[in-house]
Amino acid sequence: MIDLDIDMRQYDCPFIDTTDDVDIAFSAVQWQLDTSAERLETRLIAEGDSRDALEDGLRALRTHSNMTDCYILSKRDTVAEIGTKIEVTNAMQTIQRNGGYITGPFQIENGRERWHIGFDADEDEDRTLAELERHNEFSVEDRDQFGPSRLFDLLENAESAMELLDGCRSLTETERETFAVAFRHGYYETPRGTTLDDLADHFDVSKTAVSMNLRRSERKVLQSALGVLERMNDDQF
Incomplete structure (x- = not known):
């Protein structure tokens, strides 16, 4: 298809x-x-x-x-x-x-x-x-x-996709923007391309505020992703 x-x-x-x-x-x-x-x-x-x-x-x-x-x-x-x-x-x-x-x-x-x-x-x-x-x-x-096998896989995992989507939608606008800027500027690279101080300057807020926004966004996204991974493991066994 x-x-x-x-x-x-x-x-x-x-x-x-x-x-x-x-x-x-x-x-x-x-x-x-x-x-x-x-x-x-x-x-x-x-x-x-x-x-x-x-x-x-x-x-x-x-x-x-x-x-x-x-x-x-x-x-x-x-x-x-x-x-x-x-x-x-x-x-x-x-x-x-x-x-x-x-x-x-x-x-x-x-x-x-x-x-x-x-x-x-x-x-x-x-x-x-x-x-x-x-x-x-x-x-x-x-x-x-899509071939038949991939299309079947997409349909079979539609619930998992919606769970991950709901997790992303649960981010506030501030959390989403902070998360996106941090990722694009290499905060999650090794070595890091930017620091909390840099991000604080970018958003004109305190270092603590940036850290809290990142932690909240990471927790929401990872919680959704973990739920998807657990469902995938249950389906395999």
Whole structure:
């Protein structure tokens, strides 16, 4: 199976048009493509930069010419869970017509959309991408080709992957930034490329504060990684 990660700009998508005009982002949670009715039904999370941005974005989405239905399931502060039905876009039709699959949730922000699509054969992929270029703007950000054994391994270990992802998401913004800067500057190399003093100067905080942020981030990530390793060992015996 061929899996593509695509940065897409469709010219007939209500979500893209809305994020072009309003500071709002959408992330699909569930979706169903009805090919017979040529309609896509989705459940999405909408997040605005402010409450006003959220209201403006939802209003623009409801009135878009390609929107069939848009309703609110829940809303709090700057975030809403919504349900939508839209007419199938040119890109969706092109992928489906050429034997492709939408394989993962999509995210839309700043007039761009991140898609995950799959194909069974190289020729299906080549034909689809050639047709997509005629009516859409896109770039392939990543491409993987999985054999049956690797694909089975990915599916079998999806729970472990989610555990590691949750551990990374548990980091605060400060912990994440401190951890990333320390790694990029060689703090974990031997010999070290940077010191706690250097990192303290970089963030304009005390050496103690940097050390605590690193320890907290390390503990969260390592705790998740250890859980994954233990699950892998249990599966082997």
